[in-house]
Amino acid sequence: xxxxAGALPSKEDFSAWYNDILWRAxxxxxxxxxxxxxxxxxxxxxxxxxxxxxxxxxxxxDHQETLFPLLIPEQEFMKxxxxxxxxxxxxxxxxxGGKTPLDVKLALRPTSETAIYPMYALWIxxxxxxxxxxxxxxNTFRYETKQTRPLIRLREITSFKEAHTVHATxxxxxEQVEEAIRLYREFYDGLCIPILVSKRPDWDKFPGADFTxxxxxxxxxxxxxxxxxxxxxxxxxxxxxxITYEDKNGEQKLAQQTCYGISERSxxxxxxxxxxxxxxxxxxxxxxxxxxxxxxxxxxxxxxxMAAAQQLTNDLTAKGFRVKLDTRDMRxxxxxxxxxxxxxxxxxxxxxxxxxxxxxxxxxxTGGKDSICLATVTEDMTRILGEVTDxxxxxxxxxxxxxxxxxxxxxxxxxxxxxxxxxxxHWCRQKECGDAIEAKTNAxxxxxxxxxxxxxxxxxxxxxxxxxxxxxxxxxxx
Amino acid sequence: xxxxAGALPSKEDFSAWYNDILWRAxxxxxxxxxxxxxxxxxxxxxxxxxxxxxxxxxxxxDHQETLFPLLIPEQEFMKxxxxxxxxxxxxxxxxxGGKTPLDVKLALRPTSETAIYPMYALWIxxxxxxxxxxxxxxNTFRYETKQTRPLIRLREITSFKEAHTVHATxxxxxEQVEEAIRLYREFYDGLCIPILVSKRPDWDKFPGADFTxxxxxxxxxxxxxxxxxxxxxxxxxxxxxxITYEDKNGEQKLAQQTCYGISERSxxxxxxxxxxxxxxxxxxxxxxxxxxxxxxxxxxxxxxxMAAAQQLTNDLTAKGFRVKLDTRDMRxxxxxxxxxxxxxxxxxxxxxxxxxxxxxxxxxxTGGKDSICLATVTEDMTRILGEVTDxxxxxxxxxxxxxxxxxxxxxxxxxxxxxxxxxxxHWCRQKECGDAIEAKTNAxxxxxxxxxxxxxxxxxxxxxxxxxxxxxxxxxxx
Numbered sequence: 001x002x003x004x005a006g007a008l009p010s011k012e013d014f015s016a017w018y019n020d021i022l023w024r025a026x027x028x029x030x031x032x033x034x035x036x037x038x039x040x041x042x043x044x045x046x047x048x049x050x051x052x053x054x055x056x057x058x059x060x061x062d063h064q065e066t067l068f069p070l071l072i073p074e075q076e077f078m079k080x081x082x083x084x085x086x087x088x089x090x091x092x093x094x095x096x097g098g099k100t101p102l103d104v105k106l107a108l109r110p111t112s113e114t115a116i117y118p119m120y121a122l123w124i125x126x127x128x129x130x131x132x133x134x135x136x137x138x139n140t141f142r143y144e145t146k147q148t149r150p151l152i153r154l155r156e157i158t159s160f161k162e163a164h165t166v167h168a169t170x171x172x173x174x175e176q177v178e179e180a181i182r183l184y185r186e187f188y189d190g191l192c193i194p195i196l197v198s199k200r201p202d203w204d205k206f207p208g209a210d211f212t213x214x215x216x217x218x219x220x221x222x223x224x225x226x227x228x229x230x231x232x233x234x235x236x237x238x239x240x241x242x243i244t245y246e247d248k249n250g251e252q253k254l255a256q257q258t259c260y261g262i263s264e265r266s267x268x269x270x271x272x273x274x275x276x277x278x279x280x281x282x283x284x285x286x287x288x289x290x291x292x293x294x295x296x297x298x299x300x301x302x303x304x305x306m307a308a309a310q311q312l313t314n315d316l317t318a319k320g321f322r323v324k325l326d327t328r329d330m331r332x333x334x335x336x337x338x339x340x341x342x343x344x345x346x347x348x349x350x351x352x353x354x355x356x357x358x359x360x361x362x363x364x365x366t367g368g369k370d371s372i373c374l375a376t377v378t379e380d381m382t383r384i385l386g387e388v389t390d391x392x393x394x395x396x397x398x399x400x401x402x403x404x405x406x407x408x409x410x411x412x413x414x415x416x417x418x419x420x421x422x423x424x425x426h427w428c429r430q431k432e433c434g435d436a437i438e439a440k441t442n443a444x445x446x447x448x449x450x451x452x453x454x455x456x457x458x459x460x461x462x463x464x465x466x467x468x469x470x471x472x473x474x475x476x477x478x
Numbered sequence: 479x480x481x482x483a484g485a486l487p488s489k490e491d492f493s494a495w496y497n498d499i500l501w502r503a504x505x506x507x508x509x510x511x512x513x514x515x516x517x518x519x520x521x522x523x524x525x526x527x528x529x530x531x532x533x534x535x536x537x538x539x540d541h542q543e544t545l546f547p548l549l550i551p552e553q554e555f556m557k558x559x560x561x562x563x564x565x566x567x568x569x570x571x572x573x574x575g576g577k578t579p580l581d582v583k584l585a586l587r588p589t590s591e592t593a594i595y596p597m598y599a600l601w602i603x604x605x606x607x608x609x610x611x612x613x614x615x616x617n618t619f620r621y622e623t624k625q626t627r628p629l630i631r632l633r634e635i636t637s638f639k640e641a642h643t644v645h646a647t648x649x650x651x652x653e654q655v656e657e658a659i660r661l662y663r664e665f666y667d668g669l670c671i672p673i674l675v676s677k678r679p680d681w682d683k684f685p686g687a688d689f690t691x692x693x694x695x696x697x698x699x700x701x702x703x704x705x706x707x708x709x710x711x712x713x714x715x716x717x718x719x720x721i722t723y724e725d726k727n728g729e730q731k732l733a734q735q736t737c738y739g740i741s742e743r744s745x746x747x748x749x750x751x752x753x754x755x756x757x758x759x760x761x762x763x764x765x766x767x768x769x770x771x772x773x774x775x776x777x778x779x780x781x782x783x784m785a786a787a788q789q790l791t792n793d794l795t796a797k798g799f800r801v802k803l804d805t806r807d808m809r810x811x812x813x814x815x816x817x818x819x820x821x822x823x824x825x826x827x828x829x830x831x832x833x834x835x836x837x838x839x840x841x842x843x844t845g846g847k848d849s850i851c852l853a854t855v856t857e858d859m860t861r862i863l864g865e866v867t868d869x870x871x872x873x874x875x876x877x878x879x880x881x882x883x884x885x886x887x888x889x890x891x892x893x894x895x896x897x898x899x900x901x902x903x904h905w906c907r908q909k910e911c912g913d914a915i916e917a918k919t920n921a922x923x924x925x926x927x928x929x930x931x932x933x934x935x936x937x938x939x940x941x942x943x944x945x946x947x948x949x950x951x952x953x954x955x956x
Contacts, residue, residue, distance in 0.1 A: 029597060029600075031597070031600055032546075032547055032593075032596075032597065033551055033554060033596060034547065034549055034551050034582075034584065037547035037549060038547070039544070039545070039546050039547065039597055040544055040545035040546075041544065042542035042543065042544050042612060045542075045543050045544050045545055046542075046543075048545075049543070064520035064523075064524075065520065065523050065524075065527070066517070066518050066519065066520050066523050067517070067518035067523055067526075067636055068510075068517050068518075069510055069512065069515035069516070069517065069634050069636075070617055070619075070634055071512055071515060071633075071634065073511055073512050076511060088576060088577070089576040089577070090575070090576055091575075091576060092572045092574070092575055092584075093572065093573065093574040093575075094570045094571065094572050094573075094586065095571065095572075095573045095574065096570070096571040096573065097568070097569075097570055097571075097621030098566060098567040098568055098569060098621050099566070099567070100621075104512075106512065106570075108572065115510075118510075118511060119507060119509070119510065119517055122507075122509055134520060139548055139617070143575030143576050143578075155549075156547050156548055156549065158545055158547075
């Protein structure tokens with residue numbers, strides 16, 4: 001990394017800050033020679049590992065992990081009409097093996113319904129086989145023609161967690177939709193990321209779904225980022241791929257399906273929402289390092305301090321904390337700067353005076369310091385890391401609340417959106433009124449059926465036609 | 479799964495056994511509608527998870543995990559001449575995004591040198607940046623025209639662990655080659671898989687390497703399976719991709735590189751070497767389930783037995799064992815059969831009599847049973863699982879030894895190979911003699927510089943020309 005690259009842009013200038021922090025903190029390298037493809041630095045990959053481990057832990061309660069092929073033959077991919085329409089412009093096609101043209105073109109999965117469901121048709125026979133709840137974490141591909149951005153809009157989505165469930169009835173599938181929303185809430189709560197859950201308008205649902213429930217986060221500039229979706233697929237795909245089961249009465253029935261996904265956008269939100277003007281701040285639960293230990297070497301006490309710092313490192317590691325002793329030959333201030341940029345939530349400074357007092361200075365990346373006893377440090381760590389988590393969660397909630405506003409007229413809607421807000425309006429759910437809102441504001445109707453502690457007035461009059469309407473989120477989306 | 483599919487073929491008929499066990503034990507489904515692409519069942523994926531976790535644990539000692547893009551632009555892929563020659567016939571090409579032809583064709587990585595090394599050229603500046611030791615676990619692609627086989631010869635290799643290191647000198651890179659061999663030895667020892675390490679002949683080395691050290695296992699039918707390779711790349715790629723560093727004297731030097739890989743063939747070997755006529759047997763270290771608990775319900779003691787079995791399950795789980803209580807409404811014998819096929823190393827049977835005696839019957843998948851005290855079961859588990867591990871390792875070593883033979887004439891070489899042996903011959907290392915051996919036997923020279931406890935006579939006369947030669951492995955390879 002360049003040490004002479006000047007200061008990190010202020011987070012006020014979010015786009016500049018975001019581009020800069022990704023390489024300064026060694027999350028992603030954007031210099032790979034293909035548009036929309038990026039490289040995970042080792043440090044960024046470690047964050048990914050802990051974030052996805054949490055996701056796996058949640059899913060593994062009652063899902064099973066599997067792995068399906070990347071390449072989908074054209075005839076399978078082209079089976080479900082709505083699905084094709086949704087993806088045909090952005091699918092990458094493999095046409096040659098070596099110098100030989102392939103008999104059947106192969107799609108790089110943009111999502112895996114058409115790879116997985118032909119197998120489900122083979123696997124499912126009876127009601128006793130249901131429900132099925134599988135997931136995989138894979139790379140998927142979209143030929144994006146819009147501006148690409150690391151972690152946000154990619155041509156290779158490197159880290160797509162997609163779950164695909166099969167149920168006997170529409171209602172059971174619907175209950176799974178609710179369960180998935182609960183899982184995603186728990187996941188994002190663990191990352192201290194406040195979410196807005198809503199039902200996407202019909203024109204924005206997943207191609208081939210009955211309906212789509214989306215999870216959005218509000219980014220620092222007020223734009224929303226879709227960081228999860230849950231789709232009720234009904235029998236659209238089971239009809240196409242002939243996924244049937246024999247019910248208790250011996251009749252063949254079409255299965256009902258759901259699917260739900262989360263990508264590395266979760267990490268884009270994590271980075272963006274918690275970072276500050278000094279760099280990143282990771283919640284301890286997913287931090288690659290939860291604490292860095294910086295020995296302060298002054299004068300003759302070098303060996304004493306180093307030995308104590310090493311002991312502290314060993315003790316904390318033995319207790320399961322992810323810590324690193326920074327022994328590099330650099331000034332302490334330069335080390336502080338280095339680890340602040342990289343978002344390590346806690347710094348433990350240990351110098352001769354601390355040592356004499358049997359103490360270590362714990363400096364929280366969210367602000368504040370605390371001189372703690374070396375004798376009880378392993379117990380205190382949990383508390384202090386908990387304080388960092390609480391501070392991050394409180395800030396993120398404050399940010400989200402401050403960005404939301406309730407708007408009653410189309411004119412003020414535009415003003416609010418321009419000011420970086422996400423608006424709650426009331427809408428009658430007629431397409432014409434929806435189009436009017438989007439045209440007037442250059443924004444999107446994110447969704448209805450809003451579920452958020454920040455949104456309370458569910459009923460109201462439509463902001464366009466004045467007829468009875470329901471609370472609806474309107475925002476400028478990534 | 480079909481319950482009426484008849485008996486598992488005997489392992490004597492290895493090819494039939496292998497194809498059958500993969501679906502019976504729910505490892506891979508071969509019915510995906512593209513040749514050479516297979517689906518990981520959830521049970522198979524769990525095995526993969528534990529196997530690759532071991533690999534990660536070993537590498538994470540001093541490597542870092544990263545992730546590079548799948549798609550490699552044609553101009554980068556085509557830079558290193560030998561490398562292209564080695565792969566040009568088997569690379570899949572993406573030529574279209576949606577309906578639009580791409581300006582630059584994109585290769586699906588067959589291996590990632592040409593994706594990674596342009597980035598290394600950006601990352602490495604000074605001797606202080608070296609060594610670099612990164613790895614990734616990714617899907618890679620080969621347009622195989624030979625017969626494909628699940629886990630062995632694939633068009634999508636789903637689980638390629640590739641490490642790529644950079645060093646200041648050829649000697650340091652060579653020391654890394656030795657370190658990689660040690661790592662792979664430790665990895666395969668953990669899987670109880672005996673390996674043969676040798677140096678591939680020049681005509682069979684990795685395209686663009688100075689030399690290749692290969693790790694082979696002997697499969698049940700006597701064919702060898704390459705389950706790991708370590709390449710000294712010298713400066714072939716650093717020259718092409720301009721990977722240089724400033725040495726201590728301020729001079730620009732070409733970096734020296736290595737790379738080494740392991741794929742899901744490790745799991746093919748694991749399954750094949752340990753399985754028997756009853757099904758799979760997994761070493762406890764990587765078993766998805768280390769023990770299955772089968773309650774034997776006779777008469778009125780149903781609730782007692784079930785409560786004790788649940789308690790046992792909870793106790794073992796709390797101690798970190800991977801166990802499952804099988805409560806299905808099936809005869810115990812049917813459950814035994816089910817878990818034997820799936821290779822669970824230990825079965826714990828608990829019936830009313832065991833309960834009265836405060837005991838549980840531990841039945842080892844490798845043979846033998848042991849009535850152990852419920853009170854001390856968590857301590858006994860470690861011992862008993864260790865016994866299974868020891869039995870598997872001993873059997874596998876016995877198998878490997880029995881398949882190796884030293885051969886002194888070309889005529890008997892063919893006979894031995896036909897009898898399913900891997901031969902140690904002496905060879906002068908001249909290409910003509912090597913060609914003669916391969917032509918005469920329809921086999922391959924696997925390698926020289928053989929490192930195996932089973933091969934002791936290093937020096938001898940060339941089996942073709944009679945000049946001084948070195949021990950050389952000859953086998954029929956997958």
